[in-house]
Amino acid sequence: MKNRLLFFLCLVVCIGCKNSTKRNDGKLNIVTTTTMITDLVKNIGRDSVSLQGLMGSGVDPHLYKASEGDVSKLTGADVVFYSGLHLEGKLVDVFEKMGRYSNTIALAEVLDKGSLIGSEYFASNFDPHIWFNIEYWKQITNYLTEELGKMDPDNASFYEDNKEQYLKKLDALEEEVRQTIATLPEEKRVLVTAHDAFNYFGKEYGFEVVGLQGLSTATEAGVQDVQNLAQLIIDKQVKAIFVESSVPKRTIEALQQAVKSQGYDVQIGGTLYSDALGSSGTEEGTYIGMFRYNVNTIVEALK
Structure with a gap:
């Protein structure tokens, strides 16, 4: 103090x-x-x-x-x-x-x-x-x-x-974003990520967004949170879930294992940029490049 x-x-x-x-x-x-x-x-x-x-x-x-x-x-x-x-x-x-x-x-x-x-x-x-x-x-x-x-x-x-x-x-x-998302059927627009960083994205583009952690990464996901989300993934036949660049990937890996333990195979669809851009000097190191990369990664993995 x-x-x-x-x-x-x-x-x-x-x-x-x-x-x-x-x-x-x-x-x-x-x-x-x-x-x-x-x-x-x-x-x-x-x-x-x-x-x-x-x-x-x-x-x-x-x-x-x-x-x-x-x-x-x-x-x-x-x-x-x-x-x-x-x-x-x-x-x-x-x-x-x-x-x-x-x-x-x-x-x-x-x-x-x-x-x-x-x-x-x-x-x-x-x-x-x-x-x-x-x-x-x-x-x-x-x-x-x-x-x-x-x-x-x-x-x-x-x-x-x-x-x-x-x-x-x-x-x-x-x-460009709207055109890309239009190629993904509405029933496949379920976005599962490490924490609730994509709610504005989901609201704007018609995705159901579920984060394992809350809005802040300072919160921790409990065992029941993992099990509940695993069941949702199975029920909705979600094809892929996503790691975030600023959040340790172990939480999503634990979710993937929880899903697999119930006989359903869900893939890790890639890493999304959520609370930070990519490396300086790269396309993902800009706001526009980050947004484009995220959308392409999401759509390709969920198709």
């Missing part, structure tokens, strides 16, 4: 001492949390911003804890963009402290709460995996662009132009 208090005191003092709005080279110094947000800032800010992402490929934001190096990045930032809705569970206290003295922006706050998926099992009462709804991601793109323009009016038109280009790419992605 003492160490935690010292952490916050140091954080607040550092932030209070900070009074610059740009780096010496004239670029906004931006820190982001998840890989999805980092990729979005890259598309909108490009070379006109200095960007540091805290989380890398395969990192689970639900469990992520700030290191000493992260504290230095956060306190030196002109703005911190994070997802919100308690996705970054272990960082919530940090952002709440920072919010009183610095520019921290929870991007999900722009979304209409009435349209979000609620949950009695998650602290925020809303499913935080909003990036799996492309329309939500467009709203967040608009919001982030607006905020960048306010902080850096000299480059506001540059950000706007980049936004318009990116929104066109998201429109094309949406059309």
